[in-house]
Amino acid sequence: xxxxxxxxxxxxxxxxxxxxxxxxxxxxxxxxxxxxxxxxxxxxxxxxxxxxxxxxxxxxxxxxxxxxxxxxxxxxxxxxxxxxxxxxxxxxxxxxxxxxxxxxxxxxxxxxxxxxxxxxxxxxxxxxxxxxxxxxxxxxxxxxxxxxxxxxxxxxxxxxxxxxxxxxxxxxxxxxxxxxxxxxxxxxxxxxxxxxxxxxxxxxxxxxxxxxxxxxxxxxxxxxxxxxxxxxxxxxxxxxxxxxxxxxxxxxxxxxxxxxxxxxxxxxxxxxxxxxxxxxxxxxxxxxxxxxxxxxxx
Amino acid sequence: xxxxxxxxxxxxxxxxxxxxxxxxxxxxxxxxxxxxxxxxxxxxxxxxxxxxxxxxxxxxxxxxxxxxxxxxxxxxxxxxxxxxxxxxxxxxxxxxxxxxxxxxxxxxxxxxxxxxxxxxxxxxxxxxxxxxxxxxxxxxxxxxxxxxxxxxxxxxxxxxxxxxxxxxxxxxxxxxxxxxxxxxxxxxxxxxxxxxxxxxxxxxxxxxxxxxxxxxxxxxx
Numbered sequence: 001x002x003x004x005x006x007x008x009x010x011x012x013x014x015x016x017x018x019x020x021x022x023x024x025x026x027x028x029x030x031x032x033x034x035x036x037x038x039x040x041x042x043x044x045x046x047x048x049x050x051x052x053x054x055x056x057x058x059x060x061x062x063x064x065x066x067x068x069x070x071x072x073x074x075x076x077x078x079x080x081x082x083x084x085x086x087x088x089x090x091x092x093x094x095x096x097x098x099x100x101x102x103x104x105x106x107x108x109x110x111x112x113x114x115x116x117x118x119x120x121x122x123x124x125x126x127x128x129x130x131x132x133x134x135x136x137x138x139x140x141x142x143x144x145x146x147x148x149x150x151x152x153x154x155x156x157x158x159x160x161x162x163x164x165x166x167x168x169x170x171x172x173x174x175x176x177x178x179x180x181x182x183x184x185x186x187x188x189x190x191x192x193x194x195x196x197x198x199x200x201x202x203x204x205x206x207x208x209x210x211x212x213x214x215x216x217x218x219x220x221x222x223x224x225x226x227x228x229x230x231x232x233x234x235x236x237x238x239x240x241x242x243x244x245x246x247x248x249x250x251x252x253x254x255x256x257x258x259x260x261x262x263x264x265x266x267x268x269x270x271x272x273x274x275x276x277x278x279x280x281x282x283x284x285x286x287x288x289x290x291x292x293x294x295x296x297x298x
Numbered sequence: 299x300x301x302x303x304x305x306x307x308x309x310x311x312x313x314x315x316x317x318x319x320x321x322x323x324x325x326x327x328x329x330x331x332x333x334x335x336x337x338x339x340x341x342x343x344x345x346x347x348x349x350x351x352x353x354x355x356x357x358x359x360x361x362x363x364x365x366x367x368x369x370x371x372x373x374x375x376x377x378x379x380x381x382x383x384x385x386x387x388x389x390x391x392x393x394x395x396x397x398x399x400x401x402x403x404x405x406x407x408x409x410x411x412x413x414x415x416x417x418x419x420x421x422x423x424x425x426x427x428x429x430x431x432x433x434x435x436x437x438x439x440x441x442x443x444x445x446x447x448x449x450x451x452x453x454x455x456x457x458x459x460x461x462x463x464x465x466x467x468x469x470x471x472x473x474x475x476x477x478x479x480x481x482x483x484x485x486x487x488x489x490x491x492x493x494x495x496x497x498x499x500x501x502x503x504x505x506x507x508x509x510x511x512x513x514x515x516x517x518x519x
Contacts, residue, residue, distance in 0.1 A: 010402055011338045011353075018393035018406065073391020073408055073431025080371040080390050090370035090394055137397035138364040138500050269400040271338060274494045276349045277309035277510040284492075284511045285349050288342040 012291035013205035013270035025067035033060030034123035035160020041120025093129035127156040154188040165247030178235030178243040223253025304477035311471035314352030321466035327424035334436040357403040357436040358504030365395035389432035
């Protein structure tokens, strides 16, 4: 039995392995696609024919769903995913997806402004469902805090705005959205700080802290400061190249953050003893929580 | 009040022999690498002030099970008696329940595994293809509990209708019964001891109690 199959050592929080890069791809591509749908709806009133962006957005959502379909154990039963709308965010995400594709298809085929907005708002709902799906997982301390929803949704919005800025190379009129990107990055920075603070307050496995702390500095500078500066200058000066660079940086940093969140920072809860038992002559002792830097007493 | 089956594990008595682990494996034919029940060995402190605790863990059959809430297929259900079950025919193997469970109680195996590579006769006989690529976990030996309804026996008292791990425990550390019945063996045991439930702060309302000391007034159960 190799080490990865040795389950007797599961006292410590362990990095989850059940959702791998394919699941992360659903959050990365689906989130970016949903964000791009909303960003495209916002930009659709500026006169340009942005329907190719809708195609890109729907393709991203589709790639994410395909990736997760390839991950599930029984893919030919996939339609069972629709059976628990009452409580499951995965079901709700799956229910939004066909509506999103239908409204996107109508917008592409008929170029109706209302369809752009319906697709955009459904994109927002879609990414909200994805964020809530993470939040509902009580077994992963890095995900279960409410602030996780905020940082994931704002990341998806940033990615959407970032991809819109990339498109400024083709549609120069979109360069103005570099300013929107900078504003969204400021909001995401606040959400990121709040997320880290909530994890510190509530406590997480030390391994999760190490992963997120290692990400923090690079994420702030490369994922926030640099693209915000580029987007702001590009938007104000009307320089599509700068806006494109800002968009690429913002989208890549968002994807890297979500990969880290889903695959690298996702350590399980582990186990805790609020009190160690009395045995023979020895008295009961203080609590133990291996792999954490705090013990919650009885 | 309806029945709620629960387990009480006396940590003062557990010696970490893993007999419950083996009994579970034997009763449920789980493949290598999958243990619905296991006993963790927790060491703490620095010499000479050290402690060692054996902690049997499995599905806690929570009254508010996060695994059931996230399941997109309704494969994970909760019975009237509190047992949390999995319908292998509905499960799509999405692993969402594994992420939701704070007790690391669930497993998914996508390919068959055998103890020595090639299946032995006993492994072939008990291999269940329905359990591949779906979530699996401790069932509290629900078939035995269901038998109690037929025979009129009492789970936790009569071995035939008691989970295999509880029957096997050599030190009398594991107890089982209806925690809603004030006269049950488990209710009386819990009434006379100090105990906790794992990760109660998460609001899962688990059905496994860990006894760590006698009653506060000094009387021991």
